[in-house]
Amino acid sequence: MAVAVTLVRMKIAILRHSAKGQRGGMMTSGGILGLLLAGGTIFLAFQGGDWLAAAYAVWMLGWIIGPVFSGGDETLRPEFFSLVGLPAPRLAAGLLVSAFVGVAPVISLIALAGLVAAAAPGNALVAVPAMVLQLAIFVLLSKVAVAVLGIALRSRVGAIGAGLINGAVLAFLGQAWVFAVTFGQGGQIPAFVRYLPSGWGLLAVRGEYLALLSMAVLIVLLLAAWAALLARRTGASRPSTRGRRPMRAATAREAVVAKELRTWSRDLVRNYQLTFALAYGVFFAGAPLALGITGMLPLAGPIFIMMASAMTANSYGTDGTAHWLTLMTPGASDVRGRQLAWLLAVGPVALALAVAFTLAVDGPWPLVLAATFALLGGGAGMVPLISVYGLVPGTDPRSRSGNPLRTSEDDGAMTGVVYLTLFLVALTAAPAVLVTSLFGWWGVVAGAVTGVLCYWGLGLLASRRLAARGPELLQLMRTGRRPESGSSLFKMPELSKTEQTIAMICWSFGAIPLVPQGVLAAVFVSTGRLRMSWFLATYMPPGLRWPTAALMILLGLTMYGVGLWIPYRARKRAASAKAATVQGLNHTA
Incomplete structure (x- = not known):
């Protein structure tokens, strides 16, 4: 007792x-x-x-x-x-x-x-x-x-x-x-x-x-x-003593790729994350087969890419202070190496899923290929970008507790990273999907171009951020405290209890009206094969189904907009108060 x-x-x-x-x-x-x-x-x-x-x-x-x-x-x-x-x-x-x-x-x-x-x-x-x-x-x-x-x-x-x-x-x-x-x-x-x-x-x-x-x-x-x-x-863990093949990289970028690929194959947390994303994509797309609905099955590959991106979006925070090795290596291209390794780990599996399941149901080939190409490039570009701008300090792999799932102490920030990554990576496929719906196979070309641009452009932004803020990010990984002068995608200003509650509700539940009640409902209404389900649009009269789905999409986007606007307004308010204080001190002096 x-x-x-x-x-x-x-x-x-x-x-x-x-x-x-x-x-x-x-x-x-x-x-x-x-x-x-x-x-x-x-x-x-x-x-x-x-x-x-x-x-x-x-x-x-x-x-x-x-x-x-x-x-x-x-x-x-x-x-x-x-x-x-x-x-x-x-x-x-x-x-x-x-x-x-x-x-x-x-x-x-x-x-x-x-x-x-x-x-x-x-x-x-x-x-x-x-x-x-x-x-x-x-x-x-x-x-x-x-x-x-x-x-x-x-x-x-x-x-x-x-x-x-x-x-x-x-x-x-x-x-x-x-x-x-x-x-x-x-x-x-x-x-x-x-x-x-x-x-x-x-x-x-x-x-x-x-x-x-x-x-x-x-x-x-x-x-x-x-x-x-x-x-x-609470017992002692037993490290592996098996011999390892030496790396034979000729350049700094090849060394990063080799290091990342070995991490993907050996880090048990990454093994878990990749397998989880694969199982989620397959079973989420395959569940409607119980009702005889095959339309979602080809989407297993794109869903897998989105979930793999969300699970790995805090890669720098998960790796911890090992990043100092890269910072001390002149000319090392860490971001480009991570991008290539991510593509090699995720890309073959995603392409195999997309081709196999689309072949099983005989289409739609243009939509699936366009979305897959766009999402692969978008994920490879968005993962390092979010990781360096919205890094969440994690526990060093060498210091993990007996619960390997506990890679970070800030659950709220990690939840925000996951939701934001899902949304932004899905957004990179929007142009290709739109072109596919209008021009058919030209959407595949648009998806490939979008993927290449996202891979190159977002990777370039991440590389510049890492070069400019590398020491500050390392300090954040080591101590968990962000420098006062630093900025972050997830650095929240002082919010009232009401503002915090509204912002968290918007970020946590905005995906419900946007994706299932909006986007997916529109897909099922367009097919006309699903009469009743938990989608609100399916219970409406035929003339109101599309407006209901559109209203749900608008509601989801509005919730995310409010979730962004509240901290933005608080930042402006804090900046104005700081400027007024400085002006008052100058006037007094």
């Missing part, structure tokens, strides 16, 4: 100090969204059937998948206590108690209040222990999933397997409408949902009290598994 109390007090103190500034705005916006989702979940408790069980299954999946992609809650790392001498079960129990402190557990507990509304007559009191046990299962499943993935990322086979599984799961979540239509026809939820661990609390409040015992047993088993995984995590 003393250990648990101490860890809880530490967690509260850390959260209290970190709730200021940009992270506080993120917590506020996340809390508001969580309350809305919790309210919707409680509303389902009054609908009858298995809707509440399905909602809790989604919450459980969110607890498992969310921390896997964000690196998990590392406020209190197990490594911090490795020298204290606590037994692994005791440390795991203390960390479990402290894990209940935070915004996410509180929001989940509110959502679990739906058990009270769904309880059978006379079973309202059973809902209280059921809520606590259900939340403990959610938290422990999250901890075990992150710990298992961390262990898996210590081997190449494990990293590839984890990337495949996580990419497939996230793709299926993104295409949830397919499975809602496939399995939920007639408004019925599959009966097996209520027997998942997420539904045991609901079974308990409906009179099946053995479910409470099952929940307690599962908690004990998960706690024991987590304790065993913690013991492995």
